[in-house]
Amino acid sequence: MIGIAMIQASSILTPVLIASAIALLLGIVIVIVSRVFAVPVDTRLEDIKAILPGANCGACGFTGCEGYAQSMADGDTDTGKCPVGGAEVAGELSRYLGVAAPSFVPKAAHVHCQGTVDHTKKRYDYRGTISCNAAQNLFSGPNSCTYGCMGYGDCAAACPYDAIYMANGIAHVDSSKCTACGICVKTCPKYLIEIIPKHSNAYSVKCKNKWPGAQTRKNCTIGCIGCQKCFKTCQYGAITMDGPLAVIDQDKCTHCGECELVCPTGAIVNGLMLGQDDKGQPKTTGTPRKAALKQDA
Amino acid sequence: MKELLIILFSAILVDNFVLSRFLGICPFLGVSKNVKTAMGMSMAVIVVMVFASALTWPVQNFILYPRNLGYLQTGVFIVIIASLVQIIETFLKKSIPALYRSLGIFLPLITTNCAVLGVTILNVDNQYTFVQSISHAAGAGLGFMLALFLFSGVRTKVDRADVPKFMKGLPITLVSAGLVSISFFGFKGLIEKLFS
Numbered sequence: 001m002i003g004i005a006m007i008q009a010s011s012i013l014t015p016v017l018i019a020s021a022i023a024l025l026l027g028i029v030i031v032i033v034s035r036v037f038a039v040p041v042d043t044r045l046e047d048i049k050a051i052l053p054g055a056n057c058g059a060c061g062f063t064g065c066e067g068y069a070q071s072m073a074d075g076d077t078d079t080g081k082c083p084v085g086g087a088e089v090a091g092e093l094s095r096y097l098g099v100a101a102p103s104f105v106p107k108a109a110h111v112h113c114q115g116t117v118d119h120t121k122k123r124y125d126y127r128g129t130i131s132c133n134a135a136q137n138l139f140s141g142p143n144s145c146t147y148g149c150m151g152y153g154d155c156a157a158a159c160p161y162d163a164i165y166m167a168n169g170i171a172h173v174d175s176s177k178c179t180a181c182g183i184c185v186k187t188c189p190k191y192l193i194e195i196i197p198k199h200s201n202a203y204s205v206k207c208k209n210k211w212p213g214a215q216t217r218k219n220c221t222i223g224c225i226g227c228q229k230c231f232k233t234c235q236y237g238a239i240t241m242d243g244p245l246a247v248i249d250q251d252k253c254t255h256c257g258e259c260e261l262v263c264p265t266g267a268i269v270n271g272l273m274l275g276q277d278d279k280g281q282p283k284t285t286g287t288p289r290k291a292a293l294k295q296d297a
Numbered sequence: 298m299k300e301l302l303i304i305l306f307s308a309i310l311v312d313n314f315v316l317s318r319f320l321g322i323c324p325f326l327g328v329s330k331n332v333k334t335a336m337g338m339s340m341a342v343i344v345v346m347v348f349a350s351a352l353t354w355p356v357q358n359f360i361l362y363p364r365n366l367g368y369l370q371t372g373v374f375i376v377i378i379a380s381l382v383q384i385i386e387t388f389l390k391k392s393i394p395a396l397y398r399s400l401g402i403f404l405p406l407i408t409t410n411c412a413v414l415g416v417t418i419l420n421v422d423n424q425y426t427f428v429q430s431i432s433h434a435a436g437a438g439l440g441f442m443l444a445l446f447l448f449s450g451v452r453t454k455v456d457r458a459d460v461p462k463f464m465k466g467l468p469i470t471l472v473s474a475g476l477v478s479i480s481f482f483g484f485k486g487l488i489e490k491l492f493s
Contacts, residue, residue: 015366022356022373026380033384037391066398129457 045073051092053085055160057181072097083107083180083195106198108175108272109163109184111155113192114206115148116168119222136189144219147209149192155184165276172282175272196250200271200285203253203260205230205239205246207267212244217265224267230259301432304425307488308436314412315444316478321412325441326470329449337396339445343438345385345407346416349378350434353417354427374417382408412441448477 048069056064060081062071068081072093079093080102087104094101126142128134132154140146149170156164156171163177164184173184175198185193192208205224209216213225226244233239238252239259248259248268260268271286312318315325321342328338353374361367386404389397397404407413416437420430451473460469 014364015369018360018364018366019369019373019376022360023376026376030380030383030387034387037387039391039394130459131457134457 042073045069047096048072048093051085051089051096052082053089055084055179055181057084057160057183059083059180059182078102080104083182086179107180107195108178108198109173109180109182109193110175110196110202110204110272111149111171111173111193112204112206112208113147113149113170113190114222114267114269115143115145115220116170118168120144120148120169120220133187133189141190145209145211145216145223147190147192147207147211148220148223149190154187154189155193158183158187165282167276167280167282172273172276174275175285176274196272198272199250199255201255201257201287202250202272203248203255203257203268203270204250205248205268208245210243210245216244222266225265227264229262229264230268233258233262301429303488304429304432305436305439306491308433309440309443310481310484311488313440313444313481314415314437315441316474316481318415319478320415321410321441322474324406324410325445325448326467326474327406329445329452332446332449334399335445335449336442337400339438339442341385341389341396341400341404342407342410342412342441343435345378345382346413346434346438347431348381348385349374349413349417350420350430351427352377352381354420354425354430357421370418370421371414374414378413378417379408412437444477448474451477 049065052065052069054065056066058064060068060083062068062081072079077097077099079097079099080090082089082093086106087101090104091101121144122142123144124139124142126135126138128138130152132141132150132152135141135150135152141150143150151166151169151171153164153166153171156166160181160183161177161179163174163179164171165174166172171188171192173193180195180198182195185191185195190208196202196204207220207222207224209220209223211219213227216223216225224245226241226246228241228246230246231239231241235258236252236254236256238249238254240247240249246259246267255270257270260270269284269286271284274283274285277283308314314320315322324338324342328334356373356377357367357370361369361373382405386397389400389404416434420433423433425433452470455469455473464472
């Protein structure tokens with residue numbers, strides 16, 4: 001009886017002891033390793049990360065919000081690098097770090113193309129992957145103007161704030177939703193999107209076409225032909241010519257509107273885009289060109 | 298030596314752990330979207346598999362078998378693998394924080410990954426020697442890496458294709474995985490002929 005009990009006891013006791021011994025040994029090793037490889041947690045880092053919006057877009061120039069938070073925890077006092085957080089986050093960060101708040105210019109992305117289906121033609125019938133980056137590989141896309149927006153929506157798909165939509169065959173950025181994170185800028189294969197200061201009547205040359213005037217005119221009825229009228233009109237030196245393409249410097253522009261009145265093709269417009277209206281047409285913050293001309297005449 | 302190579306290449310191609318044995322599907326589907334995370338995850342899996350085999354084989358053959366405690370195999374193996382992953386995670390957090398953050402939840406998920414437990418149990422079932430077990434584990438990990446890379450390419454293509462609405466997301470991914478798995482059947486019989 002006692003013999004059987006002893007055998008039974010040992011047949012239970014032995015595995016229990018062995019399993020427990022293995023578990024205990026491993027537990028000790030884990031504790032030792034966690035002590036040796038302990039990572040000191042910086043509480044400031046956690047607090048700063050909590051203030052940042054957490055979009056991880058990389059617009060600040062660091063790898064995600066963690067990178068920017070780390071640089072500030074290490075002593076960087078530039079709190080104005082986050083365009084997504086804007087002035088609010090910059091103010092909070094400045095208060096936390098005890099530095100003066102930076103002056104913050106709100107910015108938005110802007111698509112520099114007006115080549116809708118009304119203004120351009122298609123050179124060929126594209127049947128490939130519905131993606132701008134893919135179409136770009138096939139002779140620079142099916143549009144008659146190969147600098148212009150193809151309208152397949154890579155930017156809209158990439159925008160984490162749903163601020164970009166397609167209308168009339170090209171992309172439009174709803175500046176009221178845009179946080180200037182910069183992801184669309186990197187996505188567009190034609191480099192049409194730029195981040196500009198968010199003035200409600202910002203003047204821009206909505207064209208990136210660098211062909212000579214006659215060739216541009218043949219392929220897009222609203223493109224910049226490089227006539228230089230705007231360049232000669234601007235009294236503030238805000239317009240420069242990049243070959244046969246006019247470029248407006250947003251920092252020097254005083255929004256006087258003279259350039260828009262002299263532009264023969266309508267490539268210069270004022271205002272940033274907003275969302276779509278009931279008919280699906282894009283709304284703008286600026287005044288339409290014809291209305292401006294009528295007012296002046 | 299030839300036998301070690303046969304075991305290694307069989308585990309990579311013929312009996313691929315993900316595509317032929319259907320082990321480790323969770324990280325396979327979860328991590329194969331991004332090539333960088335796929336690389337990090339595969340390295341972590343290879344390391345865990347090799348170390349787990351190195352630890353569990355002696356425990357099985359020197360502690361459990363001699364005392365007829367084979368039934369403890371599952372429990373003890375899981376404890377060993379879990380501890381091993383914990384140690385690797387702590388080590389990674391200190392030494393390579395970027396990899397640690399990009400793997401995120403998937404590193405502790407390797408603990409419950411049937412592929413790792415599968416490797417250790419298969420080593421025992423196939424009655425491999427210690428060196429053969431290591432070779433088998435390395436092959437399993439490399440096969441996992443191969444499957445992950447192949448599938449990330451397939452997924453990139455599928456993402457850009459015009460998929461019907463009801464198939465978008467997980468359904469088309471699983472169908473694609475099944476088709477890739479069938480394609481690996483073509484390797485059957487290859488390895489034996491290659492080395493014989």
